[in-house]
Amino acid sequence: MPVLDPATGQxxxxxxxxxxxxxxxxxxxxxxAQAGWARTAPRERSEILMRAHRLLLDDAxxxxxxxxxxxxxxxxxxxxxxxxxxxxxxxxxxxAVRLDGGYMPAPGGGSRFLVTRQPVGPSLLITPWNFPMAMxxxxxxPALAAGCTSVVKPAEQTPLCTLALARILHEAGVPAGVxxxxxxxxxxxxxxxxxHDPRSRKLSFTGSTAVGKKLLxxxxxxxxxxxxxxxxxxxxxxxxxxDLDAAVDGAIAAKxxxxxxxxxxxxxxxxxxxxxxxxxxxxxxxMGELPLGRGTEPGVVVGPLIDADAVTKVTELVADARxxxxxxxxxxxxxxxxxxxxxATVLVDVPDAAQICHTEVFGPVAxxxxxxxxxxxxxxxxDTPYGLVSYVYTEGLRRGLRISExxxxxxVGLNQGVVSNPAAPFGGVKESGLGREGGLVxxxxxxxxxxxxxxx
Ligand code: NAP
Numbered sequence: 001m002p003v004l005d006p007a008t009g010q011x012x013x014x015x016x017x018x019x020x021x022x023x024x025x026x027x028x029x030x031x032x033a034q035a036g037w038a039r040t041a042p043r044e045r046s047e048i049l050m051r052a053h054r055l056l057l058d059d060a061x062x063x064x065x066x067x068x069x070x071x072x073x074x075x076x077x078x079x080x081x082x083x084x085x086x087x088x089x090x091x092x093x094x095x096a097v098r099l100d101g102g103y104m105p106a107p108g109g110g111s112r113f114l115v116t117r118q119p120v121g122p123s124l125l126i127t128p129w130n131f132p133m134a135m136x137x138x139x140x141x142p143a144l145a146a147g148c149t150s151v152v153k154p155a156e157q158t159p160l161c162t163l164a165l166a167r168i169l170h171e172a173g174v175p176a177g178v179x180x181x182x183x184x185x186x187x188x189x190x191x192x193x194x195x196h197d198p199r200s201r202k203l204s205f206t207g208s209t210a211v212g213k214k215l216l217x218x219x220x221x222x223x224x225x226x227x228x229x230x231x232x233x234x235x236x237x238x239x240x241x242x243d244l245d246a247a248v249d250g251a252i253a254a255k256x257x258x259x260x261x262x263x264x265x266x267x268x269x270x271x272x273x274x275x276x277x278x279x280x281x282x283x284x285x286x287m288g289e290l291p292l293g294r295g296t297e298p299g300v301v302v303g304p305l306i307d308a309d310a311v312t313k314v315t316e317l318v319a320d321a322r323x324x325x326x327x328x329x330x331x332x333x334x335x336x337x338x339x340x341x342x343x344a345t346v347l348v349d350v351p352d353a354a355q356i357c358h359t360e361v362f363g364p365v366a367x368x369x370x371x372x373x374x375x376x377x378x379x380x381x382x383d384t385p386y387g388l389v390s391y392v393y394t395e396g397l398r399r400g401l402r403i404s405e406x407x408x409x410x411x412v413g414l415n416q417g418v419v420s421n422p423a424a425p426f427g428g429v430k431e432s433g434l435g436r437e438g439g440l441v442x443x444x445x446x447x448x449x450x451x452x453x454x455x456x
Pocket of ligand 1: 126127128129130131135153154155156157184185186187188191192206207208209211212214228229230231232262263264360388428432433
């Protein structure tokens with residue numbers, strides 16, 4: 001199947017289009033390798049992951065170029081993603097040797113409880129196109145650390161990053177059969193038999209809520225364990241007492257990272273009335289200065305969107321908001337020419353009824369509305385089925401903590417515009433997902449707890 005450059009629409013290369021039989025062969029390999037990998041000493045698993053961390057960093061320029069070519073993000077951001085991906089290997093290398101358990105007397109006496117944690121088994125890992133390297137590492141890292149083998153299915157648009165990652169893992173010493181990548185243009189046909197196969201013991205998925213729900217239904221058949229990192233609709237709250245310089249910096253990070261194509265992207269700016277006009281003008285001025293172009297060109301910040309459908313979706317969301325009364329401060333019209341480019345855009349006076357307030361924009365459009373009171377801000381921020389991340393800007397410590405606790409999201413950026421860190425538990429509530437990746441709990445997604453009762 002072809003791999004396209006979203007900046008030009010041209011074919012970069014072709015990769016294998018796996019059949020369902022290829023998928024089953026990958027699961028056969030993962031199942032055959034499981035017992036041996038689980039027996040491999042944690043220290044050895046750790047050292048392999050540490051080598052993978054170093055190899056990724058040593059090869060960062062080449063890997064970043066691959067990411068930019070197939071996904072479109074600017075090279076500087078792609079380099080950042082490689083470092084972020086490598087950090088998951090380091091973090092989980094450190095975790096692999098800390099798989100502790102418990103030993104306690106039964107309350108009634110006479111016996112002891114031993115509690116141990118064991119690898120869940122062969123795992124299916126499905127990743128999206130927006131952070132192809134980091135999302136792969138965020139799943140493969142803890143799976144390897146815990147002692148699980150895997151079948152990895154990258155997004156159709158970005159198979160090259162995952163294939164490059166697989167080669168690095170091989171060089172780092174991951175034995176044959178432990179990590180198996182299958183690239184396909186028909187994910188349903190390939191993955192459904194694997195999901196229904198009782199040898200698969202875990203599905204870890206990152207992608208849209210719609211596909212995640214479908215996969216959860218499929219997993220019900222074998223009561224398979226799941227981790228779901230799904231879509232978001234992040235509110236970005238700015239209060240009258242915020243440091244506006246910091247809020248604008250944070251807004252640029254939260255909105256423009258990955259050209260707005262992040263599950264954590266600020267989707268709705270809610271700004272207190274006293275500072276709303278100034279915040280919007282300053283944000284529009286900053287966004288208007290960001291160079292647009294092909295991600296490989298030096299200095300570019302606004303690269304292309306992933307495909308033509310993404311441009312159509314953003315165009316329609318902006319048109320709908322304008323039709324409902326939103327005003328355009330910056331951008332607002334699609335660009336002519338080759339490639340899937342959409343300009344940085346700022347909308348103000350966006351009514352809550354506009355579709356853009358209820359849909360993941362996945363593009364460089366900042367949609368701004370105003371609020372008056374704290375209670376109103378929290379109620380509007382929480383008025384969504386999603387619950388991945390919120391951002392809050394206020395200089396008031398008590399207010400910041402109060403609001404952070406009241407926001408119904410798995411993560412909060414309190415006076416910061418980026419929440420992704422391998423050492424922190426990443427994940428959402430409500431329709432944004434189940435489970436956490438990274439942090440001290442990340443490895444638990446690939447472990448089962450076993451209690452062994454022993455009479456004395
Ligand atoms: P998507 O359409 O849901 O696809 C995600 C992955 O699922 C791709 O590998 C896709 O393969 C595969 N897939 C699609 N249908 C499938 C099926 N029936 N069976 C098995 N696999 C299937 O999402 P996307 O457009 O790639 O990614 C964007 C979404 O991911 C956004 O909603 C974003 O918020 C979310 N996301 C969430 C997080 C998080 O941590 N919460 C992080 C990044 C992205 P194909 O590519 O071949 O369709």
